Amino acid sequence: MSNQAVVTEQISTNAALAHSDVAETHHHSHEHHEQHFITKYIFSQDHKVIAKQFLITGIIWAIIGSLFSVFFRLQLGFPDNTFPVLEQFLGHWAKGGKLSPEFYYALVTMHGTILVFFVLTAGLSGTFANLLIPLQVGARDMASPFMNMLSYWFFFLASVLMIVSLFVETGPASGGWTTYPPLSALKEASLGSGVGMDLWLAGMAMFVVSSLLGGLNYISTVLNMRTKGMTMTRMPLTVWALLFTAVLGVLSFPVLFSGVVLLIFDRNFGTSFYLSEIFINGHALPNIGGSAILYQHLFWFLGHPEVYIIMLPGMGMASEVLSNNSRKPIFGYFAMIISMVGIALLAFVVWAHHMFVTGMSPFLGSVFVLLTLLIAVPSAVKVFNWLTTIWRGNLRLNVQMCFALGFVSLFISGGLTGLFLGNSALDIHLHDTYFVVAHFHIVMGVSAFFGMFAGVYHWFPKMFGRFMNSTLGYIHFFLTLIGAYLIFWPMHYEGIAGMPRRYYDISAWESFKQFQPINGFISIVTIVVFFAQLLFVFNFFFSIFRGRRMLVKNPWGAPSLEWTTPIHPGHGNWEGEIPEVYRWPYDYRDDGNGNDFIAQTAPLKAGEESH
Amino acid sequence: MSGFIIVLLVALIFVILYQIGKSSEYASIIHGSEVAARKTNRTIASLLVLFFILGLIGIWQCNEYFVGKLLPIAACKTGQDYDNMFTVTLMVTGIVFVATQTVLFWFTFQYQSSEKRKTAFFFSHDNRLELIWTTIPAIAMTILVVIGLKNWFTVTAPAPDNAMVVEIVGKQFNWIVRYPGKDNELGVRDFRKIDEANNILGLDWKDPHNMDDVITQGELHLVVNKPVKLLIGSRDVIHDVGLPHFRIKMDAVPGISTTLSFTPTITTDSMKALTGNPNFVYEIACDQLCGRGHYSMRGTIVVETQQQYDAWMSKQPSYYASNNPATPAPATQVPGGNSEGKSESEKQEGKSTLVKY
Numbered sequence: 001m002s003n004q005a006v007v008t009e010q011i012s013t014n015a016a017l018a019h020s021d022v023a024e025t026h027h028h029s030h031e032h033h034e035q036h037f038i039t040k041y042i043f044s045q046d047h048k049v050i051a052k053q054f055l056i057t058g059i060i061w062a063i064i065g066s067l068f069s070v071f072f073r074l075q076l077g078f079p080d081n082t083f084p085v086l087e088q089f090l091g092h093w094a095k096g097g098k099l100s101p102e103f104y105y106a107l108v109t110m111h112g113t114i115l116v117f118f119v120l121t122a123g124l125s126g127t128f129a130n131l132l133i134p135l136q137v138g139a140r141d142m143a144s145p146f147m148n149m150l151s152y153w154f155f156f157l158a159s160v161l162m163i164v165s166l167f168v169e170t171g172p173a174s175g176g177w178t179t180y181p182p183l184s185a186l187k188e189a190s191l192g193s194g195v196g197m198d199l200w201l202a203g204m205a206m207f208v209v210s211s212l213l214g215g216l217n218y219i220s221t222v223l224n225m226r227t228k229g230m231t232m233t234r235m236p237l238t239v240w241a242l243l244f245t246a247v248l249g250v251l252s253f254p255v256l257f258s259g260v261v262l263l264i265f266d267r268n269f270g271t272s273f274y275l276s277e278i279f280i281n282g283h284a285l286p287n288i289g290g291s292a293i294l295y296q297h298l299f300w301f302l303g304h305p306e307v308y309i310i311m312l313p314g315m316g317m318a319s320e321v322l323s324n325n326s327r328k329p330i331f332g333y334f335a336m337i338i339s340m341v342g343i344a345l346l347a348f349v350v351w352a353h354h355m356f357v358t359g360m361s362p363f364l365g366s367v368f369v370l371l372t373l374l375i376a377v378p379s380a381v382k383v384f385n386w387l388t389t390i391w392r393g394n395l396r397l398n399v400q401m402c403f404a405l406g407f408v409s410l411f412i413s414g415g416l417t418g419l420f421l422g423n424s425a426l427d428i429h430l431h432d433t434y435f436v437v438a439h440f441h442i443v444m445g446v447s448a449f450f451g452m453f454a455g456v457y458h459w460f461p462k463m464f465g466r467f468m469n470s471t472l473g474y475i476h477f478f479l480t481l482i483g484a485y486l487i488f489w490p491m492h493y494e495g496i497a498g499m500p501r502r503y504y505d506i507s508a509w510e511s512f513k514q515f516q517p518i519n520g521f522i523s524i525v526t527i528v529v530f531f532a533q534l535l536f537v538f539n540f541f542f543s544i545f546r547g548r549r550m551l552v553k554n555p556w557g558a559p560s561l562e563w564t565t566p567i568h569p570g571h572g573n574w575e576g577e578i579p580e581v582y583r584w585p586y587d588y589r590d591d592g593n594g595n596d597f598i599a600q601t602a603p604l605k606a607g608e609e610s611h
Numbered sequence: 612m613s614g615f616i617i618v619l620l621v622a623l624i625f626v627i628l629y630q631i632g633k634s635s636e637y638a639s640i641i642h643g644s645e646v647a648a649r650k651t652n653r654t655i656a657s658l659l660v661l662f663f664i665l666g667l668i669g670i671w672q673c674n675e676y677f678v679g680k681l682l683p684i685a686a687c688k689t690g691q692d693y694d695n696m697f698t699v700t701l702m703v704t705g706i707v708f709v710a711t712q713t714v715l716f717w718f719t720f721q722y723q724s725s726e727k728r729k730t731a732f733f734f735s736h737d738n739r740l741e742l743i744w745t746t747i748p749a750i751a752m753t754i755l756v757v758i759g760l761k762n763w764f765t766v767t768a769p770a771p772d773n774a775m776v777v778e779i780v781g782k783q784f785n786w787i788v789r790y791p792g793k794d795n796e797l798g799v800r801d802f803r804k805i806d807e808a809n810n811i812l813g814l815d816w817k818d819p820h821n822m823d824d825v826i827t828q829g830e831l832h833l834v835v836n837k838p839v840k841l842l843i844g845s846r847d848v849i850h851d852v853g854l855p856h857f858r859i860k861m862d863a864v865p866g867i868s869t870t871l872s873f874t875p876t877i878t879t880d881s882m883k884a885l886t887g888n889p890n891f892v893y894e895i896a897c898d899q900l901c902g903r904g905h906y907s908m909r910g911t912i913v914v915e916t917q918q919q920y921d922a923w924m925s926k927q928p929s930y931y932a933s934n935n936p937a938t939p940a941p942a943t944q945v946p947g948g949n950s951e952g953k954s955e956s957e958k959q960e961g962k963s964t965l966v967k968y
Binding site: 085088100101102105174175176180182183186189190191275276277278279280282284288289290291292293326327328329330331332333334335357358359362365366369370373374376377380381383384385387388390391392393394395396397398402405408409412413416417419420423424425426428429431432433469470471472474475478481482485486489490493496497498500502503504505506508509510511514515518531534535538539542548586588589590596611 | 614621625628629631632633635636648651652655656658659662666669670673676677680681682693696697700703704707708711712714715716718719722723724728729730731732733734735736737740741744745748749752755756758759760761762763764766767782783802803805807813843846847848849851853855856858859860861862864865866867868869870890891892894896897898899900901902903904905906907909
């Protein structure tokens with residue numbers, strides 16, 4: 001298909017009409033359903049289709065990423081056993097059914113990269129920013145549908161590069177998802193620092209491009225394309241959260257990009273940005289004067305905002321789902337926005353708390369301690385507001401509500417351990433131990449996933465016109481919640497005992513070898529939880545085709561705009577005029593007609609306030 | 612074949628579960644969705660409360676399980692401060708944890724939609740409440756920051772003048788330790804002078820301070836109650852000197868020198884008695900991913916009395932002497948660290964000369 005056809009897809013369903021009147025044919029496109037498969041589902045410029053593309057690509061990545069964790073958990077839990085199934089999957093990387101250390105580290109690295117970037121960034125905000133921003137602010141599409149399409153295809157390109165890196169001779173990148181040089185810069189330092197690392201860097205560069213194209217689009221859509229009456233303070237918290245997510249991404253991803261580019265130069269063009277005084281593989285390198293720590297500053301200047309890029313969409317969706325299923329307005333709407341502003345601002349000035357033990361000045365460290373613990377305040381405000389939201393509500397415990405409640409529970413558990421790690425005096429022992437692994441998996445791994453699941457179960461009917469099966473949903477929820485705590489709770493203790501993360505085998509360590517049985521237990525739970533996620537995947541795809549049909553426009557009784565669109569909205573979202581908005585999106589009051597909510601599109605009655 | 616059967620079995624379970632789910636959907640249509648939803652509400656709310664109670668019991672069980680498996684008492688003063696601060700932080704966070712989780716699950720159960728409860732209480736904001744729960748966490752954070760910074764500046768304070776200075780340098784995948792020798796001065800070194808055969812740290816033989824420096828691998832000897840300042844470096848990639856028994860760690864970065872100072876207060880022998888573990892050993896764990904042998908980059912520390920240390924040191928030849936062809940190298944150069952770790956690093960070195968990228 002030619003480029004021109006891509007461009008004109010939105011304008012026309014038919015190449016012959018491409019040159020006719022633009023306005024008229026645009027009108028066509030959301031009434032006709034005769035678009036070619038390629039323009040409708042592949043190179044689509046419809047934000048709803050792009051959202052599904054992000055989601056399904058994200059799901060595929062999530063399966064790959066979590067399967068990797070099952071593989072390396074087998075090694076961690078049962079280092080003395082062999083698993084022939086590993087050899088079937090991984091070939092010579094697991095000769096005789098035992099992972100090689102190199103490939104163990106490659107799996108750990110790719111697990112982190114995939115889950116952090118490809119699932120919880122692209123798969124999460126790519127999906128929901130695309131789906132919800134135009135629908136909830138009342139826009140026909142994104143500010144630039146074409147850029148939006150490019151955003152997905154750059155993500156796809158990044159995905160292809162990462163997938164290819166899994167199949168190269170020396171294996172994918174294996175220096176950890178943070179890929180600190182010199183380990184990642186020197187081909188002599190590890191097998192994974194060969195071609196696999198070049199592909200990783202190229203993939204990440206493409207990923208940054210995708211993220212920027214998407215983020216700029218989200219911001220301009222929110223700022224410019226809101227429907228009549230949709231003031232900023234009448235936007236749902238999901239849109240606020242996705243807006244801050246996009247702002248964080250746009251301001252911090254370029255810094256990662258620069259870090260990546262400098263690393264490409266150090267690897268291939270003889271520069272010394274990160275390299276100095278290195279003797280490796282029997283010879284001294286000529287590089288002098290670089291700083292390995294510089295990379296860490298550049299990386300974490302993205303890396304820490306990245307944590308909030310992952311968390312904020314979940315926070316927004318949990319707020320929406322909690323309010324909707326409590327049949328109560330979100331408590332403290334403005335406090336929620338202000339706390340998100342606080343989190344977004346502070347996110348930029350805490351990055352060095354990942355670097356307390358790099359030898360940085362203790363004074364500088366103390367500044368970062370102060371700023372880091374400050375973040376706990378807006379986070380606590382959010383938690384208390386969520387708790388007050390469900391207080392005296394009329395709770396519908398459907399699947400998305402369960403996930404939203406689970407989100408709050410996990411956010412508390414994982415957030416509190418952040419108070420240990422953000423305090424440098426405690427981090428100096430806990431740094432890079434299993435305590436860190438437990439902390440971030442609970443708070444930005446599982447908790448963010450719970451926010452995402454809440455969103456998927458809640459907006460699935462909007463995406464596909466059908467419901468997901470709730471029995472399977474409940475089983476998925478309980479197995480995941482119990483499993484997550486069983487996996488990560490014991491890891492805190494291992495971390496308190498100083499057990500370092502990223503150890504392939506602990507049997508030689510007098511201080512840590514007593515944890516082998518508990519590692520085995522964790523691995524077994526991991527396998528169970530992995531299958532519970534497959535249950536979700538099965539439910540998701542099966543329900544697209546066979547799920548219970550959505551028969552009414554607004555099945556959850558929500559006041560926000562997306563539920564005023566037709567059951568199967570075309571490209572353009574609303575037939576006829578875009579509705580006007582008169583009130584805020586959490587007006588859960590008796591409307592006088594037996595409903596317990598008032599839609600945003602309902603005009604104000606005399607004496608009523610919009611808030 | 613067995614793999615195929617497992618896949619088939621999993622698929623079958625999914626389909627059965629899906630059919631059960633489907634039938635519950637039909638049942639809800641027959642009985643009326645509102646009644647069915649209430650029934651589901653009751654079940655789910657009860658299960659969530661059950662999860663909460665079992666969770667608390669599980670946490671207690673988990674504590675019981677780990678008692679005695681964690682680290683022994685900290686082997687230095689700052690480490691004991693560390694443990695106290697950890698306890699304080701644990702109490703603060705523990706109270707918040709139990710309180711908020713209790714409220715979360717209690718509200719979930721209490722305010723589930725039911726026959727009795729058909730409407731929600733409209734309550735959209737309250738500035739007084741927001742102020743309260745902004746202030747309280749802010750105060751709690753201030754307390755934690757104050758304790759933290761006090762300890763932070765103590766643990767990162769420069770070493771006292773009487774501290775013994777030892778250099779520890781990481782390489783893939785072992786630790787090289789250098790003692791200053793009789794002149795108590797470490798000579799200069801240059802990474803370009805490194806020779807795997809006879810100058811593993813690149814000591815500059817033009818510097819007289821180097822002539823009496825003693826180098827060992829994988830094992831660090833310290834004197835009890837004597838402050839020590841570790842000069843930390845790396846030959847190749849970033850490593851990290853992790854000392855769990857002293858509750859500290861510091862990165863080893865090529866091209867940048869970092870330091871760590873502390874005063875060990877318990878000898879290895881006392882710790883063996885204290886823990887009742889005759890195999891007890893202070894370990895140096897590499898805490899920064901450094902390549903395939905990262906997990907085997909294990910060093911040990913022997914904390915001993917001054918007499919024991921002096922006796923040990925007197926048996927160590929200077930690195931120059933042991934590598935000078937005029938005097939044959941004694942066999943005591945590589946004290947027994949961990950055999951696994953060494954074999955790992957040796958394997959890697961043997962291999963890396965063969966592999967060409």
